[in-house]
Every structure is written in structure tokens, then in C-alpha cells.
Amino acid sequence: MGTSTAASAGLGAGVLPHWHAYAKTGRDVDRAGFPYGQLLDGDQWLAKPRDWIAATLHDEVAAERWMKEQLAAYPPANVAAHGYAHATLNTRLFLTREPHRDVWAHYWDRHGREVLRLLAPCPRPIVSWALKKTPVECPETRAQV
Numbered sequence: 001m002g003t004s005t006a007a008s009a010g011l012g013a014g015v016l017p018h019w020h021a022y023a024k025t026g027r028d029v030d031r032a033g034f035p036y037g038q039l040l041d042g043d044q045w046l047a048k049p050r051d052w053i054a055a056t057l058h059d060e061v062a063a064e065r066w067m068k069e070q071l072a073a074y075p076p077a078n079v080a081a082h083g084y085a086h087a088t089l090n091t092r093l094f095l096t097r098e099p100h101r102d103v104w105a106h107y108w109d110r111h112g113r114e115v116l117r118l119l120a121p122c123p124r125p126i127v128s129w130a131l132k133k134t135p136v137e138c139p140e141t142r143a144q145v
């Protein structure tokens with residue numbers, strides 16, 4: 001596989017990197033109950049119950065396909081809206097070049113529904129600025145559901 005993504009992201013050996021996909025639409029976005037400003041934080045999503053996971057993707061091609069399907073299924077009211085354009089422009093870039101980053105879309109669709117989609121890389125990367133906090137465990141292998 002050449003240079004492994006896991007090694008370059010500073011992840012532990014033996015755990016293959018993957019993405020957990022989250023999807024909330026309409027009032028479910030509010031009901032998710034995130035503290036203000038933390039809606040796009042993958043750490044917050046991974047800490048939620050396991051059954052919140054919409055899909056688990058094991059490579060960037062599958063992850064990108066999932067996001068594209070979501071965006072296509074929920075056409076935006078305005079294609080230029082930041083939270084939609086961001087996803088269309090950056091999903092592939094983040095997945096392939098910066099796989100430690102959360103990939104997200106957050107916009108209003110043509111029916112006036114709030115759309116929140118997020119791909120959270122897992123395990124969480126160990127980066128220097130995060131040394132003081134314990135990385136969130138993989139929701140699929142932790143003891144707590």
C-alpha cells in the first residue's frame with residue numbers, strides 16, 4: 001500500500017483508518033443537542049451512541065461516494081451556500097490529502113430543511129496540540145454503546 005495513511009497521521013499500529021458517517025436532517029439537527037459551535041466537531045459525534053452512525057466507510061473512495069450521494073439526495077436551496085460549496089469543493093481534497101480532518105456539509109435544502117452530514121476519521125489522529133486530551137475511542141469497539 002506504499003505510504004500508509006495511518007502512519008502519516010500518527011495513528012497506532014494495527015487499527016485501519018476509516019470514517020464514520022453521520023447524517024441529520026431537519027429538526028433532527030437541533031435535536032442532536034450539540035453545544036453551540038460544536039456541530040461540526042467529529043469528536044462530538046463519535047462520542048454519541050453507536051446507532052447514530054449512518055455508515056462506516058473503509059476507504060476514501062467509498063467515503064467520497066457517500067458524501068456525494070447525500071448531497072445529491074438533498075439538493076441545496078443555494079449551491080453557493082458556504083456549507084454546501086465547502087463540501088463539494090473540499091471532500092475529495094480532505095479525504096485524500098488531509099485524512100485527519102472531519103469532512104462536513106451543513107446547509108438548507110430546497111425544502112427548507114437543515115442538512116448536516118459529517119465524515120469523522122477514526123481512530124482520531126494523535127497530533128501534538130491534542131496531547132493533553134484523550135482521543136475519542138472508536139464507537140464500534142468501545143464498551144459503551
Ligand SMILES: [Zn+2]
Binds near residue numbers: 122123137138139140
Ligand atoms: Zn471507528
